[in-house]
Amino acid sequence: MFIKAFKVKSNSPLKGSERKKLYSEISTTFPSLSDEQIQNILPKKEAVSSIKIMTHSGEIGKLFCASDVPMFFQLDSGIYPTVYTLWQYPDLLHSFTTHHAVIQKLASGADLMLPGVVLEGPPSLHAYGKLEKGTPVSVNTSDNKAAVAVGITAHSSYDLYMAGGRGRCVEILHALGDTLCQLGKPPTRPNLGVPFAQEEVDDDDEIMPEKLQELDIADEIKTETIKERLTEENTDESREHEESVKSVENEVPNEKLDPIQQMDKLLEYCFLKACKISIKKGDLPMLSSNFFKNHLLAVCPPDQTIDVKKSSYKKLSVFLASMKSKGIINTSTMKGVETLLSVKTDHPLIRELVITEERAPVEPVVSNVPVVAECYRVTADVFPVLSKFGCDKGDILTRAEVRKCFTEYVKKENLQDGKILTLNPQLAGILRTKEHQETLGWEDALNKFIGRMTHTHQVTVAGTRLVRSGKLEPIDITVATRSGNKKVTLVNNLETFGIKLQEFSKECQGIGASATITDVPGKKMPSVLVQGNQVLYVYKLLTEKYQINKKYIRGLEYAPKQRK
Numbered sequence: 001m002f003i004k005a006f007k008v009k010s011n012s013p014l015k016g017s018e019r020k021k022l023y024s025e026i027s028t029t030f031p032s033l034s035d036e037q038i039q040n041i042l043p044k045k046e047a048v049s050s051i052k053i054m055t056h057s058g059e060i061g062k063l064f065c066a067s068d069v070p071m072f073f074q075l076d077s078g079i080y081p082t083v084y085t086l087w088q089y090p091d092l093l094h095s096f097t098t099h100h101a102v103i104q105k106l107a108s109g110a111d112l113m114l115p116g117v118v119l120e121g122p123p124s125l126h127a128y129g130k131l132e133k134g135t136p137v138s139v140n141t142s143d144n145k146a147a148v149a150v151g152i153t154a155h156s157s158y159d160l161y162m163a164g165g166r167g168r169c170v171e172i173l174h175a176l177g178d179t180l181c182q183l184g185k186p187p188t189r190p191n192l193g194v195p196f197a198q199e200e201v202d203d204d205d206e207i208m209p210e211k212l213q214e215l216d217i218a219d220e221i222k223t224e225t226i227k228e229r230l231t232e233e234n235t236d237e238s239r240e241h242e243e244s245v246k247s248v249e250n251e252v253p254n255e256k257l258d259p260i261q262q263m264d265k266l267l268e269y270c271f272l273k274a275c276k277i278s279i280k281k282g283d284l285p286m287l288s289s290n291f292f293k294n295h296l297l298a299v300c301p302p303d304q305t306i307d308v309k310k311s312s313y314k315k316l317s318v319f320l321a322s323m324k325s326k327g328i329i330n331t332s333t334m335k336g337v338e339t340l341l342s343v344k345t346d347h348p349l350i351r352e353l354v355i356t357e358e359r360a361p362v363e364p365v366v367s368n369v370p371v372v373a374e375c376y377r378v379t380a381d382v383f384p385v386l387s388k389f390g391c392d393k394g395d396i397l398t399r400a401e402v403r404k405c406f407t408e409y410v411k412k413e414n415l416q417d418g419k420i421l422t423l424n425p426q427l428a429g430i431l432r433t434k435e436h437q438e439t440l441g442w443e444d445a446l447n448k449f450i451g452r453m454t455h456t457h458q459v460t461v462a463g464t465r466l467v468r469s470g471k472l473e474p475i476d477i478t479v480a481t482r483s484g485n486k487k488v489t490l491v492n493n494l495e496t497f498g499i500k501l502q503e504f505s506k507e508c509q510g511i512g513a514s515a516t517i518t519d520v521p522g523k524k525m526p527s528v529l530v531q532g533n534q535v536l537y538v539y540k541l542l543t544e545k546y547q548i549n550k551k552y553i554r555g556l557e558y559a560p561k562q563r564k
Contacts, residue, residue, distance in 0.1 A: 001075075002178040003109040004056035010395040011051045011465050014064075019048060022064060026072065029079050030092060041085055042066050052395060060390055068184030073174065077152070078136070083176050086138050086147035087190055093138040093150070094129050096170055097195050100141045104354040106149045107177035112170040114163055118142045120196045123165070128157040137170055145192035149175040177354055182277070263311040266304055271323060272353045273299045275343045288331065288338040292316055369547045370461045370497045374472065376402055377454035381430055385409050385449075396456060396467055406449055421445045461498030472496070475542060477555030479533050489534045490520060492527040499546060504528055507545065511537050535559040 014022065023038050033041075042048050043066060051063040062074040071085045086092055097118040098106075106112065119127045131137070133156045139149040153160070154168040174180055176189065274295040279286075300306050313319040317338055323329050328349060330342045344350070378386050378395045389405045391397065397405075415422045419442045423433060431448045433440060440448075457472035458465060476492040494504055501517045505528050508515035513531040520527045530538065536559045542548045 001055060001057075001059075001173045002175075002180040003107075005179050006056060007054045009052040009054055009060075009391075009397075011049060012394065012396075012467060014048045014050050018050070019044075022048075022050075025079060030081075032092065033089065037089065041071050041088060052392070054390070063180070063183070065184065069186050070180055070183050073180065075173070077134070080136055080150055080173060082174060082180065083138075083147045083150060083189075084186060086150070087187070087192070090138075090140070090145050090147065090192055093136055093147075094131060095138045095140050095145075095147070095195065097140055097142055100143055103141065103148050103176065106139065106172055106175040107354045108352055109172075111154070111168050111172050112139055112149070112151070114160065114165050114167055114169045117169055123161065125158070125161050128160040128169075131157045133159070139170060139172070139175075140195055143194060144189070145195045146189050147176075148189075259310065260312050263307065264313070266300070267306060267308065267311050267313070267319060270296050270300050270306060271319075272328075272350055273355060275328065275345065276350050276353055277355070279343055284340060284342055286340045288316060288320055288340050291340050370459050370499065372472065372497065372549065372552065373398060373458045373460075375399075375456045375458050375467070376450055377456050377469070379453050381452040382449060384426060385430065388412075396458065397453075399450065402450055402453070403446060406446055416442070419443075459496065459498050466498065468496075472552065474552045474554045475548065477535055477538055477553065477558065479535060479555075479558040486531070487533045489530040489532065489538060490518075490527045491530070491538055492520065492523050493525060494528065495525050497546070497548060497552070501526060501528055504541075505530075507541055508534065508538065533558070533560050 019042070022042070023035070026038055027033060027035065042064065046067050049065045049068075051065060053061050053063060055061060059075065061076075063070045064072040064074070069084055070082050073080055073082060081089075081092055096112060097120075098112060098116045099118065102112070102116050121127065131153050133153055135153045137151060137153055138147040139151065140147050149170075149172050151170040151172040151174075154171050155163065160169060274291070278295040278299055279291070297306060308314065308316050308319065311319070313322065320329065320331055320338065320340070324331055326347075326349070328344055328347050329340060330344075332339055332341055375396045375398055378391050378393050378397065380393060383391070383393050386395075386397075386402075386405055388409065391405070410416050410421060413424055413427075415424060415427070420439050421427075421442055422439055423431070423437065423445075427445070428437070430452055431440070431445060432452075433448075454469055455471055456467055456469050458467050459472075460466075473493055473496060475494060475497065476490075478490045478492075480488050480490055482488055491504070494501060505515040505517055508528065508530045511534065513534060515528055515530045517526050518529045535556065539553060539556055539559070542553055543550060
């Protein structure tokens with residue numbers, strides 16, 4: 001469900017009535033949770049947001065997050081807890097136990113198969129519980145009760161028992177390590193102890209090849225605990241993929257590697273990890289030195305250190321050339337400076353990489369540059385049209401998204417004749433045209449349609465998205481005269497763009513002028529006051545460091561006139 005990236009259609013905080021409705025729905029679905037426990041999961045004093053999404057398969061769903069950590073997700077089939085909720089209340093759902101080595105396959109999109117299920121005691125009629133088909137369940141491991149996946153039963157308990165240990169057990173909806181786990185700053189998986197006492201071979205020990213053949217959970221299962229592969233791949237590409245995945249997994253076979261081989265494996269692992277979770281599209285192109293310093297080193301496990309000189313590659317350029325030859329990246333060299341141009345994120349080595357090491361969360365390098373987008377909220381007027389394209393009242397759409405939906409609606413209703421639209425009764429009612437008007441220009445119709453929506457603006461800073469109604473007020477720069485005919489520069493409305501006033505005032509002190517935060521009569525927000533006429537410096541700071549579009553800055557006319 002969440003193996004591939006999903007599209008966020010809207011993100012808004014829950015109002016009081018919406019929060020009560022959500023509490024009621026959770027209480028009805030999970031009667032074992034008390035009101036106090038529900039409020040512990042979704043605290044009243046913390047921001048709880050509702051994120052409407054569309055999965056890669058086109059299914060519409062909702063995420064409910066507390067402090068940016070997803071706690072529940074809702075699909076057409078119902079509402080489900082995430083693994084983070086189950087870490088707090090591990091007995092909320094019936095659990096199936098599997099081997100630790102199976103985690104990586106679940107995270108890659110495989111379902112849990114019956115050969116991979118660890119039972120408490122010998123197989124019996126009630127070993128699989130008393131469940132109907134489609135019952136929400138969780139999956140944990142034999143070494144830790146903390147859930148690693150959430151799904152629904154593929155069959156009833158009786159059918160699972162009668163299957164004789166063959167076939168699908170749980171259809172996985174969400175697993176540890178999928179794109180849902182990349183929202184916010186999720187916690188590290190805790191150790192809740194073993195789910196039950198068992199007399200089995202530990203996952204870290206060697207498992208017999210015959211047993212591994214039974215643990216086939218998605219056409220084939222490759223674990224890091226076996227010394228020999230059970231099958232030979234038919235193509236060179238598949239064989240190269242297996243070797244690379246095996247080289248970057250943490251659980252290494254008993255063979256002791258020499259230091260050079262160990263450094264090669266660590267370097268390749270951190271490279272793939274950086275390409276998968278650290279680099280964003282907007283970061284490229286990027287100097288290879290910056291990639292190494294800001295991304296590759298940043299994702300290195302805390303108990304290890306990367307030293308390219310101790311690897312067989314010796315130089316970063318040689319290593320990147322090797323990765324380029326495998327088709328993972330594209331680089332170019334101009335005037336002796338190597339630049340990383342693109343990353344093939346759908347490459348098998350990146351797509352199949354699963355990060356399983358337990359580590360303290362690494363603070364990512366987050367850009368403080370605000371990203372501004374003017375959007376429109378779906379209202380009751382336009383809902384009859386936009387509902388045909390999966391939109392609900394209150395959804396936030398960009399102008400391009402509205403235009404796309406409007407165009408598809410016009411084509412579906414066969415209303416277009418060149419640049420002229422023939423108004424049907426529904427469209428005429430929305431646009432509120434004159435009584436006898438039957439046609440309207442294309443752009444005029446689109447503008448009137450958008451005019452029936454609520455104008456909003458969206459500002460994203462350091463991963464935090466703020467949505468406010470109304471047009472976006474620009475940053476206002478003015479010059480005032482204080483006692484002694486001294487000039488001061490006042491900068492207002494910075495907080496609307498997510499700019500911290502304390503940080504901005506320190507930046508302004510870089511020119512040797514004092515800067516303070518003050519309240520200005522008639523202004524809703526505090527302003528930054530800079531000594532002297534510093535309009536040009538403030539303008540340059542806003543456009544270059546904070547990359548604010550000049551159309552959102554007002555007051556450049558107050559800059560001192562240049563002498564001829």
